[in-house]
Amino acid sequence: MIFINKQLDNLKDENGIVQVNKMQNAYPHLYDEKGKELCDFYVGYDDANENLLVETTLNDAKAIDQKVSEFIRDQKKYLKDCKQELQKDLIVCDKRIKAINAVLADKGLSEFTKADCCRTMYEAPADGALDNSGKVCIIPLDKLSEKYRKPEYQLFRVQSGFGVTPSASGNACYGYFCADGERCRWERYNFLGVANAEAEKIAEELEAGWTGGASGCAEKEREPDEPEM
Numbered sequence: 001m002i003f004i005n006k007q008l009d010n011l012k013d014e015n016g017i018v019q020v021n022k023m024q025n026a027y028p029h030l031y032d033e034k035g036k037e038l039c040d041f042y043v044g045y046d047d048a049n050e051n052l053l054v055e056t057t058l059n060d061a062k063a064i065d066q067k068v069s070e071f072i073r074d075q076k077k078y079l080k081d082c083k084q085e086l087q088k089d090l091i092v093c094d095k096r097i098k099a100i101n102a103v104l105a106d107k108g109l110s111e112f113t114k115a116d117c118c119r120t121m122y123e124a125p126a127d128g129a130l131d132n133s134g135k136v137c138i139i140p141l142d143k144l145s146e147k148y149r150k151p152e153y154q155l156f157r158v159q160s161g162f163g164v165t166p167s168a169s170g171n172a173c174y175g176y177f178c179a180d181g182e183r184c185r186w187e188r189y190n191f192l193g194v195a196n197a198e199a200e201k202i203a204e205e206l207e208a209g210w211t212g213g214a215s216g217c218a219e220k221e222r223e224p225d226e227p228e229m
Helices: 020-026 061-107 197-208
Strands: 002-004 041-046 051-056 117-119 136-138 155-160 172-177 183-187 193-195
Touching: 041 061, 051 061, 061 197, 136 197, 155 197, 193 197
Parallel strands: 002 051
Antiparallel strands: 041 051, 117 193, 136 155, 136 193, 155 172, 172 183
């Protein structure tokens, strides 16, 4: 533990007056740049030295020890909770990877094309629905950035936006990638069309790895990739 408790006498000038301009240098967490005291105790992590840093103007060793003990106790609980959340995230990641690998292995996924569509984005649904919200739509492989240029990332479930309505003038479609649930906006004119029943089934299998099925909720969100023209 790095302990800083400088004597104020060392900060006084020849007239015995504390030089306020030196206070922040002595206690950067206790005083502001004008020498105004913010608090009399600080404890935190000194990442550079991999240790605890304590700054204080207190002279009561018992009080200092109590404050440090309280900090350690609270941090243990906080870090334990953080570790549990990270473990949950790792489980989700493992499920997504397992789902993707399973589909790739079992289905032998290859590039989705117009042949895998039942209609274009501009044709009215044959089932009487007013729009394509909730439908899986297919992105051309070459419109994906190189990092995501894989068949599983061609499947995108649209949920909202003017672009989901075939007759609307707007093109924005909001939804998520069936492969991993990450949300973004995709323009209607950058879809091949609405996926047919077979492609829809593959999308549901991908989704099952992280939502339990197509009715699950996608929570992550990333900035959309710029479509390559």
